[in-house]
Amino acid sequence: DTGVSQDPRHKITKRGQNVTFRCDPISEHNRLYWYRQTLGQGPEFLTYFQNEAQLEKSRLLSDRFSAERPKGSFSTLEIQRTEQGDSAMYLCASSTYDEQFFGPGTRLTVL
Amino acid sequence: GNSVTQMEGPVTLSEEAFLTINCTYTATGYPSLFWYVQYPGEGLQLLLKATKADDKGSNKGFEATYRKETTSFHLEKGSVQVSDSAVYFCALSGGDSGYALNFGKGTSLLVTP
Numbered sequence: 001d002t003g004v005s006q007d008p009r010h011k012i013t014k015r016g017q018n019v020t021f022r023c024d025p026i027s028e029h030n031r032l033y034w035y036r037q038t039l040g041q042g043p044e045f046l047t048y049f050q051n052e053a054q055l056e057k058s059r060l061l062s063d064r065f066s067a068e069r070p071k072g073s074f075s076t077l078e079i080q081r082t083e084q085g086d087s088a089m090y091l092c093a094s095s096t097y098d099e100q101f102f103g104p105g106t107r108l109t110v111l
Numbered sequence: 112g113n114s115v116t117q118m119e120g121p122v123t124l125s126e127e128a129f130l131t132i133n134c135t136y137t138a139t140g141y142p143s144l145f146w147y148v149q150y151p152g153e154g155l156q157l158l159l160k161a162t163k164a165d166d167k168g169s170n171k172g173f174e175a176t177y178r179k180e181t182t183s184f185h186l187e188k189g190s191v192q193v194s195d196s197a198v199y200f201c202a203l204s205g206g207d208s209g210y211a212l213n214f215g216k217g218t219s220l221l222v223t224p
Contacts, residue, residue, distance in 0.1 A: 041216055042115075045211035098143050098205070099157055102156070105154060
């Protein structure tokens, strides 16, 4: 399978804990995006990388959130001191131009 | 800033009925427009796109035309099937959004036999 993969698929954590998600994009794609989707809503943009450079960050990305893409391949999204409001599906997408291909998402539940 | 508004669901249709899901947008510059589909239990998939005014995107019997004069990108299909039951998202990128996709809230479609 050469699509976008995300790990883990599900994460349950307690409020105040830190969590980290991984995204592996399609190998030839230089652009990588993170989105968050809550129930009944469309995905909301969080951040965007071109190669290893983080070029755009949404105001939704509070200082508890950090994303990296070392070496311009896989990416990680870390949430520190999780809150119940962080419960959502976290989606990763990659592209070479304007067509973004999405992974299956990581569903985060904060208890 | 950029935004997308799409009709609220759920939409329930009988098999072989005609489908229209309305989508309008607000954007500066010249955005690209997309329809994504999310089937039950699956990830988002690109259904079709259009990158400039009057372009028509089409795929799997679905069509949408980029109308700059009405700032619209309505999704249509002449005869829906039960397998089309899914959530449909209209989205745009470009202009103020840069490369990020700006999505509507989604429209749930249920097709009954």
